Amino acid sequence: EPEVTQTPSHQVTQMGQEVILRCVPISNHLYFYWYRQILGQKVEFLVSFYNNEISEKSEIFDDQFSVERPDGSNFTLKIRSTKLEDSAMYFCASTWETNEKLFFGSGTQLSVL
Amino acid sequence: QQQVKQSPQSLIVQKGGISIINCAYENTAFDYFPWYQQFPGKGPALLIAIRPDVSEKKEGRFTISFNKSAKQFSLHIMDSQPGDSATYFCAASRGLTGGGNKLTFGTGTQLKVEL
Numbered sequence: 001e002p003e004v005t006q007t008p009s010h011q012v013t014q015m016g017q018e019v020i021l022r023c024v025p026i027s028n029h030l031y032f033y034w035y036r037q038i039l040g041q042k043v044e045f046l047v048s049f050y051n052n053e054i055s056e057k058s059e060i061f062d063d064q065f066s067v068e069r070p071d072g073s074n075f076t077l078k079i080r081s082t083k084l085e086d087s088a089m090y091f092c093a094s095t096w097e098t099n100e101k102l103f104f105g106s107g108t109q110l111s112v113l
Numbered sequence: 114q115q116q117v118k119q120s121p122q123s124l125i126v127q128k129g130g131i132s133i134i135n136c137a138y139e140n141t142a143f144d145y146f147p148w149y150q151q152f153p154g155k156g157p158a159l160l161i162a163i164r165p166d167v168s169e170k171k172e173g174r175f176t177i178s179f180n181k182s183a184k185q186f187s188l189h190i191m192d193s194q195p196g197d198s199a200t201y202f203c204a205a206s207r208g209l210t211g212g213g214n215k216l217t218f219g220t221g222t223q224l225k226v227e228l
Contacts, residue, residue, distance in 0.1 A: 004156075033214060043149075043157060043202060043218040056215055091156050095214055102147075102214050104156030 002026045004105035006092050012111045013082055021077045021108045023092030032075045033093040033102070034067065036060070043091065049075065050098075082112045115140055117205050119219030126226050132190040134222045136203035139184065143205040147216070148177065148188045151200045160201070161188070193226045200224070 005024040013019050025032050034046040048055040049067050066078045075094075079086055089107040118137045126132045136146075144165055149157035163170045163177040163186065170177045176189040190197055203219040 031214060035216075042220045043204075043216075045215050045217070048215060093156075093214075098214055100214075101159050101162075102216070104149075104158065106154065106156050 002103075004092055004094055004103050006090075006105035006108050008108060009106065010109045010111070012113065015084055015112055016081050019079050019082055019110065021079075021090050021092075021110070023075045023077075023094075023105055024073055025075055025092065025094030026096075026103055027073070029094035029096050029103070031055075031095050031098055032067075032069065034077045035091045035093060035104070036088040037091065037107075038088045046077075046090075079110075082110075084112050086110060087112045115217050117203060117217050117219040119203050119222060121222060122220070123223040124225070126190075126193045126224065128193065128195060128226055128228050130193050130226075132193045132197070132224055132226070133187060134201055134203070134224070135185065135187045136205075136219050137183075137185045138205050138217075140205070140207075140217075141184070142207050143217075145206045146177070146179065146186050147204050148175075149202045149204060149218075151202065151221075157202060190224075193224075195226045195228060198225050 007022045032049040035043050037043045045058050047057040047061045064080045068076050089109050091107045092105045093102045095102050147162035148160045150160045151157045161172050161175045163179050165181050174191045179186045201222045204216040206216045
């Protein structure tokens, strides 16, 4: 089965630094998402992206966050100035149709020190 | 109103037994209810999903029961196996009326199936 690929699997950064989390969605998918999971807590929606623009974002997704699809294969999440509370597992997900099965990557564990 | 409440937080079942996980939602606009399975170090993977036009859906050993009037749905795992040991999340979204795949997740249930 095709997979969503995320890199790196672990990222450690200092508070205030910028980080970019990278994802390669499944090739024929058109809808892209970022979710996050703080350790021991539920998975939370961050943002959805379609046709090169944000479709919807949560209250977590403030001005420090941005997403981009710089080419035909990558989908990135940038956190401009990381905070301690940004420490979480970040999952990229994609699907070919908005109401269909969502495929998640294995995640990037972000640790902000 | 966006919450999905899930119980129990953890569950231990003997091999061959039935595992039952329950969820309740408040937002009546939700119309897509998936269950995700997550193994350590992996992302959630869709297990089974239901839409509110049916009260039950079965796929192999996994069954979703859905009670629209009570705003509750549950996952039943029949003949539970040690390989089913994982964290299970219920979720909900306004799949048919917009907002599809903006999933609201429950808090998760850690299932352990013992030999």
